[in-house]
Amino acid sequence: MNNQTLVIYDFKILYDVLREIDSYINFNLININQLKDFRLDDQDNYLIISNKKKGDIEDLMIINKFPIEITKLIENINIKFLKKKFNQQSEINLGIYKLNLNSRKIFNKDKSLNLTEREINILIFLNRIEKPVKISQLQTEVWGHNSKLETHTVETHIYRLRTKINKAFKDNNFILSSKQGYMISIK
Numbered sequence: 001m002n003n004q005t006l007v008i009y010d011f012k013i014l015y016d017v018l019r020e021i022d023s024y025i026n027f028n029l030i031n032i033n034q035l036k037d038f039r040l041d042d043q044d045n046y047l048i049i050s051n052k053k054k055g056d057i058e059d060l061m062i063i064n065k066f067p068i069e070i071t072k073l074i075e076n077i078n079i080k081f082l083k084k085k086f087n088q089q090s091e092i093n094l095g096i097y098k099l100n101l102n103s104r105k106i107f108n109k110d111k112s113l114n115l116t117e118r119e120i121n122i123l124i125f126l127n128r129i130e131k132p133v134k135i136s137q138l139q140t141e142v143w144g145h146n147s148k149l150e151t152h153t154v155e156t157h158i159y160r161l162r163t164k165i166n167k168a169f170k171d172n173n174f175i176l177s178s179k180q181g182y183m184i185s186i187k
Contacts, residue, residue, distance in 0.1 A: 004081050005030055007038055009050040014063065017070065025074060027081065045088075047080050059084065094127055095186035097174070106165070113168040118142070119161050123184065132180035158182055 004027035008015040015031040022029060027047075032038045035057070038048075048054075049061045061080060063073070092099040098107045104120060105112045115123075121142050126133060135154045139145040143153065158175060166172045176185050 003045050004028065005046040006077060007032060007046055007048045009033075009035065009038075009048050009054060009057075009060075011049060011051045011063070014049065014051070014068075021070070025077075027077070045081065045084060047077060047084070049077075092124065092127065094123060094184060095174075097169075099123055099127075108169050108171075111169060113164060115161075115164075118157060119164075122157060122161060126175070126182060126184045127186075130183075132176075132178055132183045134181040138182065 006018070006025075006027045006029050008018070008029065008031045010033055012031060015029065018025065018029055030038060035054070038046075047059050047061055048057055049063060051062065051064055053062060054060060059080075061077070087102075090101040092101070094106070096108055099105075099115075099120065100107065101120065104115050104117065106115055106123070107113075122138070125138065125142050138154045139151070145151070158177070162172070162175050165174050173185050176183050
């Protein structure tokens with residue numbers, strides 16, 4: 001079953017047309033008259049189509065130029081679904097933060113912070129492991145160093161990253177350190 005859902009909002013005629021050709025489209029169709037009829041929280045991959053602007057709805061496609069060429073409409077819908085999937089794959093949830101791999105930024109509500117590729121790699125690794133990580137493991141996995149040489153590269157990068165996050169988000173507890181190593185505090 002396809003997990004892409006096209007929600008037709010207060011635009012019954014378009015819903016009826018698409019139902020006629022539903023064997024040729026690769027998404028589910030839902031018709032609603034009010035937004036409360038569709039729970040956005042439960043859906044990951046949806047697109048809403050209406051013939052007029054409907055408040056601050058995310059992922060809303062407005063069709064107000066007629067006549068509509070149906071093949072072009074379906075092509076545009078598929079492109080929107082592909083873009084949404086690409087964006088979802090490039091975002092990583094880190095507790096109260098979102099890490100966007102495309103823009104190399106970490107977000108918290110309306111604030112964002114630019115990160116270096118190394119900082120992103122540190123956060124991804126710490127998030128993936130979900131337990132304290134020793135410096136030697138970070139050296140091996142993030143930097144690719146296999147030697148046992150003493151270096152303060154990891155500590156320096158972590159210190160700078162913690163400082164940046166604290167300055168931007170006033171969060172001094174996002175990256176925690178203990179005797180067991182470093183880890184991300186997911187709130």
